[in-house]
Amino acid sequence: MALEKINVVKFLELAESIPVIDVRSPSEFNTGNIPGAINIPLFDDKEREAVGTIYKKKGRIPAILEGLKHTGPTMSSKLEQALKIAKNGKLLVHCWRGGMRSEAMAWLFSLGDIDTEVLEGGYKSYRHHVLESLSEKRKMIVLGGMTGSSKTHLLKYLKGCGQQVIDLEGLANHKGSAFGSLGQPPQPSTEQFANVLFDEWKQINRNLPLWVEDESRNIGSVFMPERLYLNMQETPAIILMMDVKTRLPRLLEEYSTYSAESLKASIIKISKRLGGDNTRDAINAVETGDFAKAIEITLYYYDKAYMFGLKKKSNKNIIYVTTDSDDIETNALKILDAAGKITW
DSSP states (O other): OOOEEEOHHHHHHHTTTSOEEEOSOHHHHHHOOOTTOEEOOSSOHHHHHHHHHHHHHHOHHHHHHHHHHHHGGGHHHHHHHHHHHOBTTEEEEEOSSSSHHHHHHHHHHHHTTOEEEEETTHHHHHHHHHHHHHTSOOOEEEEEESTTSOHHHHHHHHHHTTOEEOOHHHHHTSOSSTTTTTTOOOOOOHHHHHHHHHHHHTTSOTTSOEEEEOOOSEETTEEOOHHHHHHHHHSOEEEEEOOHHHHHHHHHHHHTTSOHHHHHHHHHHTHHHHOHHHHHHHHHHHHTTOHHHHHHHHHHHHHHHHHHHHTTSOGGGEEEEEOSOOOHHHHHHHHHHHHTTOOO
């Protein structure tokens, strides 16, 4: 069999129309994977550990023999899966480094007349490509504002108007604050967050601005790619300034639907920053159903922290937009007007 190995750029181009098979173990796949890839592991986690141990102690041939003991009985089912997944008789395959695992599975798939190409350098080369790409400086506009300024809703509106937008919090399954996990599915790993971010990043037109929301280094348990985060600190930012009273109704509508216990647990997460008295008062407010008071107490902390964070940005790159309205369309028009004043 003439095994084709292709670089990551070509691999990802083909992946737009050909299914990708990840032959790494389930735990490797679950930690991070190419979005859309399907896991048909050559070894399960225990088998991979056993083969790896023998490889280190005895070398390549004994490791291959050990691997064959495990994989022999399951080869037919793996090929059956591949035959069902293949599109027009084609598949793309990768393992960790583009070595024996992907080569073995490509050979197996060829027995079913599947035209298989292997990613040179494997998933490792993909990850390098992802982080390198996310490190590139792009024409970005960061939309900032204090908690409750409806930044996510505004970005969604801007996207509907034809602007390029990546919803970082949507990809992270978290809204960024101590309350950010409420009503959200489990967060991806930091590794997988970068992968799904790159999946959108690679489709962005470099000649047009990309809108993202202002974020700290981490969104819940997920950390931003370091270089991307630093680039965001240097790119133009539009900060929506809205007072507490204007923000309060939307926050009440959003968070009063959650149980008192989940709200109290979120408050406790920031108790050290709130201080003992504020924490007690906020929890009492939740228990008595005075959600407005609880929100105002926590907003004081978040507003102070956010304004401190703004000092890290260059003042020459910041445009402040003041509003006394929570209307999405009204504020979106103000933001777009401000964006028109940015010189690239």
